[in-house]
Amino acid sequence: MANHSVFFLVYLLALATSLHSSTAVDYTVTNEVPTTPGGTVFDKELGVEYTRQQMESASQFIWNLFRQPDPASRKNVQSVSLFIVDNLDERFVALASNNNINVSDxxxxxxWERANRRWHLGGLxxxxxxxxxxKADYVPGGWRGPGDGEHWYDGYAVTAYFLDYCEGLKSGFVAELNAKLKDGYSPDFFFQILGKTVDQLWTDYKNIPRN
Incomplete structure (x- = not known):
């Protein structure tokens, strides 16, 4: 799972584990809206099995935290079900009732979008x-080389060489980008300056032949 999702997942698991279930609990996770943007993000970045495993782990953590090693000291719950839905009131992130947790897609x-912006800004x-x-010609040993990295926002040398490529497309690109960042970050900045999305630019950069 990508690190971007951790904050939101922890929130969901806090809801789940607040039930203080008994030891033999059947955890189920169902994405009822796999084709919506939020449902697609859930399947791609979290997934049913990962979320179910984390519900189990978080329950164990809660039992230890509240000193409930004996199943007799816990609420007798046989199952906990989490559903990704698209019909929650917009005021709510999630609702828990009768051992069921409904999460808004x-x-x-x-x-996810907020986490992405924070993650991208950090790498940038x-x-x-x-x-x-x-540009100061100070490249210490151990730096990753041009073309390395999985994502343009991996940070450090990976992003530096990508920015150098963008600078080659338009002199002053990095200065212009840096000026825009004073008011926050948007992936549209790359398109505004260079006429291509950052993903298009990254693909072009990665496709450059290198020895």
């Missing part, structure tokens, strides 16, 4: 710092 999408900030070192 819209909330998953919103939290690291990359700009290393871009300065790159």
């Amino acid at each position: 819209k909330s998953i999408q919103v939290e 900030t690291e990359g700009i710092a290393d871009f300065v070192r790159l």
